[in-house]
Amino acid sequence: MEILDILLSATFWAAAIRIASPLIFATMGELICERAGVLNLGIEGIMIAGAFTGWFAVYAGMPLPAGVLMALLIGMAFGALHGMLTVPFGLSQHVVGLGVTLLATSMTYFTYRLALPEVTSPPRIEAFAEWPVPVLSDLPLVGPALFSQSPLTYLAFATVAAVAFTLHRTPLGLALRAVGENPASVEAQGLSVTGLRIGAVMAGSGLMAVGGAFLTMSAFNSFFFEMVNGRGWICIALVVFGAWKPWKSLLGAILFAAFDALQIRLQQTPIGAHVPYQVFLMMPFALSILALILMSRRAEVPAALMVPYNKGER
Amino acid sequence: MGGQAQARAVLRLSGITKRFGSLVANDAITFDLHEGEVIALLGENGAGKTTLMNILFGHYSADEGSVKLFGAPLPPGNPRAALAAGVGMVHQHFTLADNLTVTENITLGTEPLWRMGRSRAAARKRVEDLSRDFGLAVHPDARVGNLSVGERQRVEILKALYRDARILILDEPTAVLTPQEADDLFATLKKAVARGMSVIFISHKLHEVMAISSRVLVLRHGKLVGEVRTADTDKHQLATMMVGAEVAELEVRPHAPGPVLLALKGVSTPARGNVTGLRNVTLDLRAGQITGLAGVSGNGQAALAALIGGLELPDKGEMTLDGASVEGWSPRQAVDAGVARIPEDRHTTGTVADFTLTENAILESYGDAKFSRKGWMDWRAAEGFAQDIIARYDVRCPGPATRIRLLSGGNMQKLILGRVLERGPKIILANQPVRGLDIGAVTYVHQRLLQARDESAAVLLISEDLDEVMALSDVIHVISEGRLSPGFARGAMTPAQLGVWMAGHGFERSDHAA
Numbered sequence: 001m002e003i004l005d006i007l008l009s010a011t012f013w014a015a016a017i018r019i020a021s022p023l024i025f026a027t028m029g030e031l032i033c034e035r036a037g038v039l040n041l042g043i044e045g046i047m048i049a050g051a052f053t054g055w056f057a058v059y060a061g062m063p064l065p066a067g068v069l070m071a072l073l074i075g076m077a078f079g080a081l082h083g084m085l086t087v088p089f090g091l092s093q094h095v096v097g098l099g100v101t102l103l104a105t106s107m108t109y110f111t112y113r114l115a116l117p118e119v120t121s122p123p124r125i126e127a128f129a130e131w132p133v134p135v136l137s138d139l140p141l142v143g144p145a146l147f148s149q150s151p152l153t154y155l156a157f158a159t160v161a162a163v164a165f166t167l168h169r170t171p172l173g174l175a176l177r178a179v180g181e182n183p184a185s186v187e188a189q190g191l192s193v194t195g196l197r198i199g200a201v202m203a204g205s206g207l208m209a210v211g212g213a214f215l216t217m218s219a220f221n222s223f224f225f226e227m228v229n230g231r232g233w234i235c236i237a238l239v240v241f242g243a244w245k246p247w248k249s250l251l252g253a254i255l256f257a258a259f260d261a262l263q264i265r266l267q268q269t270p271i272g273a274h275v276p277y278q279v280f281l282m283m284p285f286a287l288s289i290l291a292l293i294l295m296s297r298r299a300e301v302p303a304a305l306m307v308p309y310n311k312g313e314r
Numbered sequence: 315m316g317g318q319a320q321a322r323a324v325l326r327l328s329g330i331t332k333r334f335g336s337l338v339a340n341d342a343i344t345f346d347l348h349e350g351e352v353i354a355l356l357g358e359n360g361a362g363k364t365t366l367m368n369i370l371f372g373h374y375s376a377d378e379g380s381v382k383l384f385g386a387p388l389p390p391g392n393p394r395a396a397l398a399a400g401v402g403m404v405h406q407h408f409t410l411a412d413n414l415t416v417t418e419n420i421t422l423g424t425e426p427l428w429r430m431g432r433s434r435a436a437a438r439k440r441v442e443d444l445s446r447d448f449g450l451a452v453h454p455d456a457r458v459g460n461l462s463v464g465e466r467q468r469v470e471i472l473k474a475l476y477r478d479a480r481i482l483i484l485d486e487p488t489a490v491l492t493p494q495e496a497d498d499l500f501a502t503l504k505k506a507v508a509r510g511m512s513v514i515f516i517s518h519k520l521h522e523v524m525a526i527s528s529r530v531l532v533l534r535h536g537k538l539v540g541e542v543r544t545a546d547t548d549k550h551q552l553a554t555m556m557v558g559a560e561v562a563e564l565e566v567r568p569h570a571p572g573p574v575l576l577a578l579k580g581v582s583t584p585a586r587g588n589v590t591g592l593r594n595v596t597l598d599l600r601a602g603q604i605t606g607l608a609g610v611s612g613n614g615q616a617a618l619a620a621l622i623g624g625l626e627l628p629d630k631g632e633m634t635l636d637g638a639s640v641e642g643w644s645p646r647q648a649v650d651a652g653v654a655r656i657p658e659d660r661h662t663t664g665t666v667a668d669f670t671l672t673e674n675a676i677l678e679s680y681g682d683a684k685f686s687r688k689g690w691m692d693w694r695a696a697e698g699f700a701q702d703i704i705a706r707y708d709v710r711c712p713g714p715a716t717r718i719r720l721l722s723g724g725n726m727q728k729l730i731l732g733r734v735l736e737r738g739p740k741i742i743l744a745n746q747p748v749r750g751l752d753i754g755a756v757t758y759v760h761q762r763l764l765q766a767r768d769e770s771a772a773v774l775l776i777s778e779d780l781d782e783v784m785a786l787s788d789v790i791h792v793i794s795e796g797r798l799s800p801g802f803a804r805g806a807m808t809p810a811q812l813g814v815w816m817a818g819h820g821f822e823r824s825d826h827a828a
Contacts, residue, residue, distance in 0.1 A: 169430075169431055169432060170427075170428075170429060170430060170431060170432060171421075171422075171423075171425040171426065171427050171428075171429055171432055172427040172428060172429075174414070174418055174421070174422055174432065175422060175423065175427060177411065177413060177414060178411040178413075178414055178418075178419070178422050181411040181412055181413045181414070182409065182410065182411045182412065184405075184407075184409040185409045185410050185411040185419065185422065186411075186422065186423065187373070187393055187409070188393060188403070188405065188409035188473075189393075189397070189409075189422045189423030189424070189473070190393050190394035190396075190397040190398070190423050191394075191422070191423045191427075300413065302413070303412060303413070
């Protein structure tokens with residue numbers, strides 16, 4: 001009964017969409033990279049760097065949109081590093097990705113300590129306020145859930161539409177899908193495999209960083225160590241869950257976020273008094289694994305994912 | 315065609331040289347291609363045909379020399395420039411993205427990347443028109459992953475036509491086609507040539523070269539060794555030029571068969587995925603005899619090869635080896651029992667691409683006392699073994715430390731032959747042993763198989779090439795839908811009679827007999 005009440009409440013769905021927003025950005029970022037044939041395990045670190053950069057830019061006096069832009073740029077910079085190492089040099093995508101995560105995380109913490117040496121509790125910023133959409137936000141259930149959110153959440157949904165449109169309706173998207181399937185097909189048609197892949201990794205990494213920035217600029221209003229807390233890894237699973245398709249991945253992000261919102265609320269019900277809280281924390285992950293197994297069985301993996309392309313090699 | 319002399323040179327290669335390490339793949343190659351002409355580039359495996367065309371298309375840069383297209387120099391190493399200058403290339407290994415449709419593959423890279431939309435309707439219409447005009451039947455909206463090999467090749471040709479290519483390069487285009495599809499391809503090429511297209515046709519099939527080309531260039535060991543007008547030559551002369559010596563006719567001496575080494579009695583195996591299983595198959599493999607298996611691809615050949623190679627066990631029926639029933643059976647046990655396996659696909663199952671020749675040479679025998687003691691490899695012995703094979707089987711390569719992926723198909727196959735024959739096998743499972751090889755290598759492989767037969771091995775030759783089966787086999791069985799015909803002695807059946815069995819007729823009667 002209580003679960004039903006929760007599922008029918010607008011505040012629950014509003015929370016789910018809010019929790020989903022950073023995942024949506026980062027999942028779209030990972031999806032772009034993987035569609036081009038590059039697994040980007042730098043995602044976790046890039047989100048941390050994005051979270052710090054966006055927050056610190058605003059703390060240092062920049063307007064909020066400029067903070068988002070800064071996060072995007074720092075993400076693209078790490079993407080350029082990842083892309084250079086994995087595409088022209090053809091290094092192992094696993095090793096490079098984990099290296100980028102470690103580098104981005106450590107650089108972020110180091111910079112934080114340098115910039116704020118005296119601070120014991122992290123300063124707060126004036127974050128994005130909710131932008132209720134006129135008329136639509138007055139609708140029952142859907143209104144508060146979807147149309148009374150932070151502008152960054154709207155941007156997240158717009159990003160999904162933009163990624164889907166680009167992939168399927170533009171020549172660039174066609175080339176991107178081809179380069180992740182058979183890079184030789186792209187080269188034989190006179191396009192640059194290296195350029196497309198590095199570009200995709202940079203764009204994708206930029207989106208990951210914006211996902212991180214959502215946490216500091218629209219959710220917690222401050223920066224803590226460990227705040228990304230494995231969200232990047234979840235996004236890698238969400239891309240698989242979504243079978244490398246933007247809209248299906250969006251669905252996965254919302255589903256995961258709904259599980260997460262649900263477990264927080266269940267902890268506060270009488271059941272929560274009897275069950276250890278770790279079980280609730282585990283729930284979204286366990287359910288995600290289950291959903292992954294059910295959903296991804298017939299997924300079509302980009303055939304050239306994780307395969308470096310060496311021009312002229314037989 | 316007429317007026318060869320006046321026809322404009324559309325392509326001029328001057329002094330092209332390309333080296334890979336110590337190997338000179340192309341050595342100062344110079345020739346012209348004229349408008350509306352089909353030239354054939356003929357040569358053995360590793361002669362440098364594909365390298366030369368990859369330089370022309372811009373996949374590689376030449377170390378020396380220059381390429382001129384329509385009088386203008388072509389910047390090296392840039393496929394985009396080659397495409398823009400009107401060169402279209404149909405690679406031996408197709409360059410298509412399986413997840414895209416036919417039209418998407420064709421239009422890929424033809425529009426500026428940063429446009430907001432694609433002109434899909436117009437592109438689709440043009441693909442349809444071209445495919446109708448040139449007789450290249452393929453549905454513009456079909457996903458390439460679902461197409462047959464023949465259809466994929468049509469997509470590759472459409473890619474070139476869509477970009478208004480003036481020069482078309484085809485690298486071994488018929489290697490993957492059925493005879494009927496090859497005829498269709500030739501018809502398409504003739505249409506294109508009639509409209510002013512110039513074609514470079516790379517092949518080692520002499521009858522095709524004779525049929526389609528007006529001029530033949532012969533490459534040997536990276537050098538251009540001959541140029542003849544097709545009208546002034548014949549197959550025998552071309553073969554001699556290609557190999558560099560008189561090509562020996564294959565001589566098959568009769569040989570008395572020995573005892574049955576491996577027998578199948580009423581064996582059935584399960585169907586796995588697209589692999590047809592065997593149905594009630596009875597077969598004797600005798601020492602000193604080549605047993606040929608004729609049939610259209612996909613009729614159970616793979617299942618039979620898996621069974622004898624140790625990858626599969628009978629569901630029903632009995633398999634006996636030297637008269638004893640086979641109980642446990644695995645690839646290891648098959649190798650230990652003296653089964654030599656020449657796999658159908660030398661790239662994926664015959665070799666490990668990134669291993670060296672030495673490592674590939676001992677893939678089946680690394681555990682022998684010769685190569686390892688108490689679990690420690692003796693690499694010196696292994697390398698000596700590889701050196702032996704390289705010398706005795708004429709494997710052309712820089713040395714035993716070369717990664718095998720750098721070898722041509724023929725040289726790879728010679729290494730595989732050496733690997734299995736040096737063990738003195740009792741049973742040889744030769745599955746498509748000469749597919750994709752040129753005359754020299756084909757003759758070589760056939761001679762080695764005959765020699766093994768004369769040394770009392772039982773050879774099972776599986777081939778889709780009926781001529782090959784008929785030339786080599788002492789006994790021929792036909793396989794169709796997993797069923798096996800009775801054995802026919804050499805010369806007992808005409809190709810047409812075997813064709814009837816291949817089409818699946820005649821089995822009912824033998825089922826009753828069995």
